[in-house]
């Protein structure tokens with residue numbers, strides 16, 4: 213066994229002597245290697261003899277990853293045969309180590325499947341010896357697992373379990389939907405009631421993924437890259453597996469020794485059903501997907517990580533099980549946050565080239581790392597008859613390819629897409645994707661659409677009779693579920709949340725009116741001298757205010773000129789949608805706002821407010837000096853004091869991309885700041901702000917009052933000027949839509 217580990221080690225890493233390294237480096241690497249081998253050999257010796265794999269097991273089969281605590285204190289991760297064989301060669305990895313594997317998966321792979329544990333028996337791993345076998349499952353549940361006799365391996369006697377103890381434990385831990393509480397990545401999900409557990413099935417491969425110096429197809433890789441990849445792979449494995457030691461026999465089966473701690477939870481299979489459409493499995497898949505989405509498949513983690521609410525998790529599960537969903541809810545219910553998680557999950561399931569992230573506006577598209585819906589669709593302004601547009605798209609190679617490749621389409625801020633356009637897109641999808649898809653709604657593409665129709669509506673709807681997307685003829689056929697999230701995260705004051713809910717529906721009770729009128733008073737600036745941001749309905753007022761305030765500082769203004777790169781004139785024009793300005797002028801005392809997530813742990817996220825306190829030389833920048841020199845002709849760089857942590861910072865330059873599908877067609881590099889004395893309501897849609905002054909006297913649009921007011925976290929941070937209930941505009945069709953909205957059984 214030690215030998216097999218040894219040969220694996222040899223195969224995976226480039227010998228130091230092969231590389232042009234100094235003697236010292238070589239010695240260090242050799243020493244590390246010796247240590248690693250010694251450690252692994254020691255662990256290998258401690259492992260029990262490997263379980264005999266079924267002779268039918270082959271590369272590409274699925275593995276049931278399960279952790280068993282044997283009497284000798286070892287967890288073994290086993291594989292068993294399942295369907296269908298995967299075309300993508302994948303590596304057998306367990307738990308946290310799946311993340312790098314999933315990230316590196318180049319081709320799309322089938323979503324993992326799960327076994328639902330209806331009548332779960334489980335216990336604490338410390339005193340737990342478990343096994344499962346097909347006969348046992350059949351006798352207990354009446355179902356014989358259809359993954360077949362292959363998986364009927366036993367690992368000792370069936371354990372007794374303490375269901376009451378388990379239930380108590382489940383009640384005492386939050387419904388995180390994640391694995392055991394020892395952080396050991398046991399692939400078990402709970403629905404919080406303690407009644408259900410799931411097992412995930414993931415692909416396995418019988419060879420290590422990475423062979424130094426070789427590509428997947430066996431061709432040589434340049435040596436340096438191979439070396440680096442080998443090192444990275446080792447580093448990743450070290451950091452993720454820690455003391456998990458894979459060992460394999462000739463068929464590639466592995467036992468994995470994992471650190472365990474008393475009190476971890478394990479479940480084991482009692483029943484399952486594999487028929488995709490039964491509610492039982494639907495639920496199963498969702499639960500597993502929840503686990504996948506929140507833990508395993510989130511390769512691109514959002515900068516700020518929260519535990520998802522149970523509503524958010526249920527939706528994510530449904531998305532991961534392939535459902536098309538419309539997610540709505542009032543402002544601040546975490547739609548964007550959920551969408552971010554959904555994008556990661558879908559990209560890991562289908563491959564990033566098959567998932568297209570879009571939004572109704574360039575600003576919203578940039579905010580979620582995507583593009584505009586128009587630009588994805590290749591329809592220009594989208595004007596014209598649907599057949600004409602479909603022909604236009606078919607004649608453009610890139611646009612047609614996008615539609616054909618698309619497995620999941622994300623659309624954010626749907627409230628700004630009109631029904632006419634939505635119908636056209638549905639037609640185009642069917643027409644362009646070919647005969648196999650012509651009878652499927654939206655050409656069989658999975659849709660994940662978010663937005664709140666009570667917020668800003670389409671700017672120039674083509675057909676006033678189909679002003680909103682929900683008025684599209686295809687709307688109801690497009691979704692398996694239409695769900696309304698109800699828990700508001702942005703505001704914690706329930707009275708304020710209630711007031712906002714009234715305004716959202718176009719109502720304003722006398723108490724709400726009274727409370728809002730009392731907000732016409734100055735709000736204290738933060739200690740650091742950071743003033744509140746003013747929100748204006750009109751862009752013109754915003755420009756005037758920022759310019760006026762900057763001049764009034766009577767300080768020399770320092771220019772920052774963005775570096776723009778683009779592949780075409782058209783793409784260049786799209787850079788106007790990027791949050792960063794082409795030309796930014798700053799002075800000491802300028803009120804600024806961060807327009808990129810920089811450091812979430814310190815609160816330096818999109819929307820964070822600060823003030824310029826002085827200018828430093830670019831040479832003081834720790835990162836991005838060379839780029840910064842191109843942006844600042846004066847060689848000066850602003851030092852900003854931020855309200856969130858009261859610290860002064862030199863921010864490095866950042867980039868924003870304009871995407872055409874998944875291709876970057878234009879890029880702007882700029883300092884990630886904008887002037888923030890004033891902002892437009894349109895620009896702040898989707899933002900969370902600490903302190904705002906809102907002048908609504910010129911409010912003109914449906915949902916504008918609501919969008920503006922719902923940006924602020926609490927009433928103490930709000931100054932409201934010119935509020936008049938008659939300014940609240942809500943479209944009657946929207947009210948009707950929400951009254952009739954049936955959110956189904958999902959939430």
Ligand SMILES: Nc1ncnc2c1ncn2[C@@H]1O[C@H](COP(=O)(O)OP(=O)(O)OP(=O)(O)O)[C@@H](O)[C@H]1O
Nearest residue numbers: 518519520521543544545546547548549701702898
């Ligand atoms: N599960 C969660 N736990 C804690 N905070 C959350 C959670 N989900 C979202 N948030 C936070 O709540 C705030 C609002 O979330 P988000 O912007 O996603 O809401 P939204 O529904 O998209 O709002 P809007 O409709 O105004 O764009 C953000 O600060 C976000 O980080």
